Amino acid sequence: MEPFEVHILGCGSALPTTRHNASSQVIRIGNKQFMIDCGEGTQLQLRRGHVHFSFINHIFISHLHGDHCFGLIGLISTFALLGRTAPLHIYADGMLETLMKPHLDFFCKGMNYPIFFHGIDATKHNIIYEDNTITVETLPQKHRMPCCGFLFKEKPKKRHLIGDAVNYYNIPAYMRQAIKDGADFTTPDGEVIPNARLTREADPSRSYAYCSDTLPCPGNNKYIKGVDLLYHEATFAESEKGRAASTFHSTARQAAQIACDAEAKRLVIGHFSSRYDECDILQKEAKEIFENTLMADEGRIFTI
Amino acid sequence: MEPFEVHILGCGSALPTTRHNASSQVIRIGNKQFMIDCGEGTQLQLRRGHVHFSFINHIFISHLHGDHCFGLIGLISTFALLGRTAPLHIYADGMLETLMKPHLDFFCKGMNYPIFFHGIDATKHNIIYEDNTITVETLPQKHRMPCCGFLFKEKPKKRHLIGDAVNYYNIPAYMRQAIKDGADFTTPDGEVIPNARLTREADPSRSYAYCSDTLPCPGNNKYIKGVDLLYHEATFAESEKGRAASTFHSTARQAAQIACDAEAKRLVIGHFSSRYDECDILQKEAKEIFENTLMADEGRIFTI
Numbered sequence: 001m002e003p004f005e006v007h008i009l010g011c012g013s014a015l016p017t018t019r020h021n022a023s024s025q026v027i028r029i030g031n032k033q034f035m036i037d038c039g040e041g042t043q044l045q046l047r048r049g050h051v052h053f054s055f056i057n058h059i060f061i062s063h064l065h066g067d068h069c070f071g072l073i074g075l076i077s078t079f080a081l082l083g084r085t086a087p088l089h090i091y092a093d094g095m096l097e098t099l100m101k102p103h104l105d106f107f108c109k110g111m112n113y114p115i116f117f118h119g120i121d122a123t124k125h126n127i128i129y130e131d132n133t134i135t136v137e138t139l140p141q142k143h144r145m146p147c148c149g150f151l152f153k154e155k156p157k158k159r160h161l162i163g164d165a166v167n168y169y170n171i172p173a174y175m176r177q178a179i180k181d182g183a184d185f186t187t188p189d190g191e192v193i194p195n196a197r198l199t200r201e202a203d204p205s206r207s208y209a210y211c212s213d214t215l216p217c218p219g220n221n222k223y224i225k226g227v228d229l230l231y232h233e234a235t236f237a238e239s240e241k242g243r244a245a246s247t248f249h250s251t252a253r254q255a256a257q258i259a260c261d262a263e264a265k266r267l268v269i270g271h272f273s274s275r276y277d278e279c280d281i282l283q284k285e286a287k288e289i290f291e292n293t294l295m296a297d298e299g300r301i302f303t304i
Numbered sequence: 305m306e307p308f309e310v311h312i313l314g315c316g317s318a319l320p321t322t323r324h325n326a327s328s329q330v331i332r333i334g335n336k337q338f339m340i341d342c343g344e345g346t347q348l349q350l351r352r353g354h355v356h357f358s359f360i361n362h363i364f365i366s367h368l369h370g371d372h373c374f375g376l377i378g379l380i381s382t383f384a385l386l387g388r389t390a391p392l393h394i395y396a397d398g399m400l401e402t403l404m405k406p407h408l409d410f411f412c413k414g415m416n417y418p419i420f421f422h423g424i425d426a427t428k429h430n431i432i433y434e435d436n437t438i439t440v441e442t443l444p445q446k447h448r449m450p451c452c453g454f455l456f457k458e459k460p461k462k463r464h465l466i467g468d469a470v471n472y473y474n475i476p477a478y479m480r481q482a483i484k485d486g487a488d489f490t491t492p493d494g495e496v497i498p499n500a501r502l503t504r505e506a507d508p509s510r511s512y513a514y515c516s517d518t519l520p521c522p523g524n525n526k527y528i529k530g531v532d533l534l535y536h537e538a539t540f541a542e543s544e545k546g547r548a549a550s551t552f553h554s555t556a557r558q559a560a561q562i563a564c565d566a567e568a569k570r571l572v573i574g575h576f577s578s579r580y581d582e583c584d585i586l587q588k589e590a591k592e593i594f595e596n597t598l599m600a601d602e603g604r605i606f607t608i
Contacts, residue, residue: 015385016378018351040378041345047322066381066411074320074344077370081319099410106403107370 002030004154004206004304006229009045011270011296013213013235013249014067016040020272021298022067025231026051027152027208029134035059036150036210042071043078049299053082058129060136061092062212063122063147069096073103080111087114091128091136093146094119122146125223139223141214143248149211151223159199169193206304209264212271215245216254221262228304230264231296233271237281240273252282256289270296306334308458308510308608310533313349315574315600317517317539317553318371320344324576325602326371329535330355331456331512333438339363340454340514346375347382353603357386362433364440365396366516367426367451373400377407384415391418395432395440397450398423426452429527443527445518447552453515455527463503473497510608513568516575519549520558525566532608534563535600538573541585556586560593574600 005028012020022039026046033055035042046053061069069092079088090096097117104115120128122140129136132155139149158180166176171185179185185193209224211217212233224230232255236244244251250258252269259267267290272279279295286293294302309332316324326343330350337359339346350357365373373396383392394400401421408419424432426444433440436459443453462484470480475489483489489497513528515521516537528534536559540548548555554562556573563571571594576583583599590597598606 015382016348016351018348021348022378040375041348044320044322044325044345047320064410066378070378070381070411071344074326074370074374077374078319095410099406102403102406106368106399107374 001203004029004208006208006231006268006302006304007049007051008268008270008296008298008300008302009042009049009051010037010039010298011272012067013271013273014065015274016067017274019277020274021045022071023062023212023271024071025210026056029152029154031055032131032134033057034136034152037062037068037212038071038075039067040070040074043075045298046075053079054084054086056088057086058089058091060129060150061090061096062141062149062210063143063145064093064096064099065145065213068213072096073100073107076104076111076115077108079113080108084113087116089116089118091118091120093122120148122148125220137223139209139211139220140217141211142217143213143215147213149209149214149220151207151209151227153207154205156205157202159195159202161199162197165193165198169198171198208304211255211258213249215248216250216258218258218261221258224262224264227262227264229266229268229302230259230262231268231270232258234269234282234286235271235273237276238285240275252286253289256286256293259290259293264290265292266302267293268296268302269293272296305507308333308512310512310535310572310606310608311353311355312572312574312600312602312604312606313346313353313355314341314343314602315576316371317575317577318369319578320371321578323581324578325349326375327366327516327575328375329514330360333456333458335359336435336438337361338440338456341366341372341516342375342379343371344374344378347379349602350379357383358388358390360392361390362393362395364433364454365394365400366445366453366514367447367449368397368400368403369449369517372517377404377411380408380415380419381412383417384412388417391420393420393422395422395424397426424452426450429524441527443513443515443524444521445515446521447517447519451517453513453518453524455514455531456512458509458511460509461506463499463506465503466501469497469502473502475502512608515559515562517553519552520554520562522562522565525562528566528568531566531568533570533572533606534566534568535572535574536562537575538586538590539575539577541580542589544577544579556590557593560590560597563594563597568594569596570606571597572600572606573597576600 009024010021023037024042234252235249313328314325328346538556539553
């Protein structure tokens with residue numbers, strides 16, 4: 001199967017520490033790379049992670065708190081210095097374009113590539129990106145400002161041709177795509193060979209959901225039901241549940257409950273508060289609810 | 305003597321690398337801390353260097369290229385998150401305030417401390433900061449946009465009282481400041497004791513000059529003559545002299561020539577181009593002209 005990976009560049013929260021960078025991650029699906037959030041220092045994390053800058057064409061910003069977007073202007077400048085010509089698409093609250101425009105005009109004058117801002121309505125569940133193999137949907141979050149998560153979903157894939165059958169029936173190349181799509185095959189003698197004898201099951205369509213920053217939003221469970229990998233913020237431990245609620249964040253246990261209720265296959269928790277030197281307590285509390293909990297960490301790559 | 309230190313936070317140039325961060329440094333004079341330039345990731349470098357955020361009250365920005373100022377908004381936000389109440393003074397081209405104002409209003413709404421922008425005329429040599437012990441002067445640079453260096457100078461210090469003389473003549477406490485300032489002492493019997501017998505030489509007034517980004521500017525030598533420590537950009541090796549000229553930067557050798565002509569005591573070179581994996585060639589070329597050349601590096605502290 002083609003790669004489907006989530007590469008964590010930063011999984012700290014608002015106060016940067018020497019342990020965790022501000023939020024950012026790269027999603028690699030086939031030969032495409034997408035970025036989610038872009039906190040300060042993201043371009044350095046790309047360097048450290050040996051990520052090819054030029055393959056990033058789409059950046060999704062969950063919300064306009066600094067720890068999720070202050071790295072954009074530096075990244076955009078560096079793209080320009082590296083001679084980029086490919087368009088860059090940024091999906092974010094419309095306010096981002098308003099704020100960035102004067103900075104782009106001043107700091108990035110004479111850039112050789114265009115930037116397209118795509119305004120997101122964070123209150124709605126929408127498909128905001130689509131290509132031949134995947135879709136990206138918004139997941140409305142509950143935060144102190146408009147904020148949305150993102151659901152990356154592979155489209156249904158074609159069935160696999162069974163090599164022996166293709167040879168046996170001598171199926172011409174030009175008919176194979178149709179058969180992968182489910183068509184039967186009629187031999188020159190008029191015999192109809194049912195598709196089930198020519199193909200086997202398509203690879204499953206994989207999915208990844210990113211939910212940060214937010215109070216628990218069980219209303220999104222219907223969209224992320226059975227998701228292969230769920231990244232959910234877990235800023236606080238249960239002892240700080242009140243603080244989580246008042247700042248519109250989740251505890252590790254709440255993140256795990258979402259994973260459990262949404263029947264996620266695996267959960268990655270991140271967006272750790274700077275108060276936790278080690279995040280063991282967060283992992284422990286999440287695992288009590290959802291055993292298959294993993295910890296985000298800078299440089300860690302999760303394969304789906 | 306009180307400390308006078310230059311703490312390098314970043315000494316790379318426009319393209320960030322895993323070896324060098326964007327430009328920033330902290331100048332520590334007595335119990336005061338000043339920041340020069342604030343590229344992306346500066347607040348993380350402050351963390352790594354265990355620098356007290358709250359002691360930074362004055363930030364000097366040489367010019368408005370991203371690698372010298374993109375870290376400001378993140379630093380300002382973090383100051384706010386840490387509960388800062390002390391005013392912050394930023395000295396920079398007036399355009400910075402225009403550009404930052406909408407970002408401060410949006411990202412730092414409700415901050416508990418004021419920011420004062422002080423517009424700099426980078427074309428002039430001026431005193432732009434003064435307190436009881438130091439002055440900061442601008443040094444006009446030649447770059448692709450208005451840019452200035454900064455000269456930090458201690459004011460002349462008081463002479464030291466000679467303890468034995470103070471005891472012998474039983475000099476009352478209230479007269480000691482005047483004697484430190486150079487006054488003679490008249491005993492109760494009317495005998496005049498010349499100052500030279502009561503005091504010894506004051507500590508020398510130390511100085512530090514920061515010159516980046518710029519073509520060589522020998523016109524500033526009269527201001528920095530005899531400077532204790534000169535930080536001068538040395539973006540390129542001699543083999544890239546043409547490129548240095550066309551991008552308004554200096555070679556290591558040119559930086560060393562300035563140090564030589566200005567009779568600097570020591571030279572620190574920095575702002576290294578990302579093309580140099582190791583900067584040995586830059587050090588070698590500078591040392592051929594000016595032996596007392598040191599290399600900037602992240603985390604390195606130079607004591608004056």
